[in-house]
Amino acid sequence: MRGLPMSPIVQLPPEPNAAIIDRFALHGAHIGTSEDQSPWVPFGDSAAIRHLSFDVRTGSVCNVLWVKGGGCIGTHRHRAAVSAVTLQGSWGYYEYDWTARPGSFVYETPGTAHTLYSDDPQGMQALFWIHGPIEFFDEHGNHTETTDVFWFINHYVSHCEKHGLAINQALFL
Numbered sequence: 001m002r003g004l005p006m007s008p009i010v011q012l013p014p015e016p017n018a019a020i021i022d023r024f025a026l027h028g029a030h031i032g033t034s035e036d037q038s039p040w041v042p043f044g045d046s047a048a049i050r051h052l053s054f055d056v057r058t059g060s061v062c063n064v065l066w067v068k069g070g071g072c073i074g075t076h077r078h079r080a081a082v083s084a085v086t087l088q089g090s091w092g093y094y095e096y097d098w099t100a101r102p103g104s105f106v107y108e109t110p111g112t113a114h115t116l117y118s119d120d121p122q123g124m125q126a127l128f129w130i131h132g133p134i135e136f137f138d139e140h141g142n143h144t145e146t147t148d149v150f151w152f153i154n155h156y157v158s159h160c161e162k163h164g165l166a167i168n169q170a171l172f173l
């Protein structure tokens with residue numbers, strides 16, 4: 001069995017664009033688990049979102065969606081790809097016959113429409129990486145709102161400002 005190397009930081013060969021990388025590259029982020037790094041923001045009556053990343057260049061966001069047991073998210077249509085890994089509980093879409101459980105992977109494609117539910121007593125939590133806008137509809141099929149990267153930013157920022165919480169700039173990398 002291999003142990004940790006003596007010096008865990010590997011020395012790489014010279015990088016020809018090192019100075020440019022230092023000047024212009026983004027250096028990534030670590031969002032810890034505490035509420036002050038990113039709080040749970042209520043999303044309707046039975047769900048909450050923990051925002052992790054906003055990318056205004058590509059119009060994409062990353063977050064954890066938490067739907068409490070017996071909750072659902074209204075019918076929506078995607079205009080770009082979405083992927084998700086389930087962290088806790090189980091959930092599905094009324095339109096499909098699968099059930100997502102911890103560790104399973106979901107990939108949603110542009111143009112598809114569906115209604116998320118969780119009938120698990122534990123509810124569900126899943127990490128979503130969402131590209132592009134999502135159109136939401138009411139139970140009669142009427143369009144109600146479109147969520148895009150700016151909707152998600154407003155969801156986070158307005159919650160922080162309402163509760164006197166600092167805005168975590170690392171979410172915007």
Ligand SMILES: [Fe+2]
Pocket residue numbers: 076078082108114
């Ligand atoms: Fe979806």
